[in-house]
Amino acid sequence: MMKQLIAATSAALALAGPAAAQQDYEGETVRVIINLSAGGSTGVMAQNFANHWKEHIAGNPDFVIQPVTGGGQMKGIIEARNARPDGLTVAWVAWSGPTRAIGPASQNVDWSEFDVIAGMGVPSMAYGRRDIGDGISSAADLAGAEGVHIGGYRPGSYLDLTARMSLDILGIEYGYTTGFRGGSNIVAALQRDEVNFHVTPAANYFGGIEANVVEEGTGLPLWYYPLTDADGTIVAEDSFGDIPTFTEVAEEITGEAPSGPAWDAVQWLNEGMAGVTWFIGVPAGTDPETLELLRTSFEETYNDPAFREEARKVSGMAPTYTPAADMEALIASLRDIDAEISQTVLDYIESGTQ
Structure with missing residues (x-):
């Protein structure tokens, strides 16, 4: 599994000559x-982080968040990859590295075309409308319910895959509509009753869904997928309160702990993708001193109590942090994915396009 990798490998491949070092950002805009x-968790977290990142960089540059959507989330990645490696363009993109590595060629990403700054992530969770079937008041009520309909991003999205695999593990039939360009679009569709079930980053849930969908009575939280440390121990997260884990829900509905290929794939997706929801990097060829400045200032910002307090206030929790060396090791691990897990994921991606 990915966490067992101990060797880190560099993800930097200079495709152009290194740009001049950017050590003082005074008067600059990043x-x-x-x-x-x-409006989704990606944009909200990037903006919150940028508000504090500027304070840890000499010259206190301005930060501008630029959404570039479309192409199965590829347009933003390509836009960032093709920017000048001058330290003034940063990619903060939905990672999905594992599924991109085994999915359609059009969704593959050569991460060596970036210099890695870090990875960040938040646990994912499921929520749904209260009027599913004859009405539900807890996750257990989904058993036997008719009319469950997932709203998703694309068949290769780890959130979509996790949603579909989870419902299959629980034995719940469902429909699936994909192609939404952001979490806020899915929330709007759910509020219009066009879809009624969604797996989302928890920051998205606590950052707006809880107030706008749950507290006003339309929906309810169903379960979350906890992250684990290197020893496989669940990392406690008090933000979830009484919301059960998916394992607890599966045991209640099916009478046993989840198992089998789909569950193995869910765990793999959660480990390699929820723990790293976002890849943060710059175009390959960025001057080493500038890259080190960005990495160091990023880590300082992550540990800044002011950022962590704001993240909890806006998104309900502080995200996880994966330093550059560990991200490079994770990227290297994509070359050796378990064959059964790979096939399970590929089968789901293919069936999701039909």
């Missing part, structure tokens, strides 16, 4: 490209 809409 463009942060996201590949989803500004």
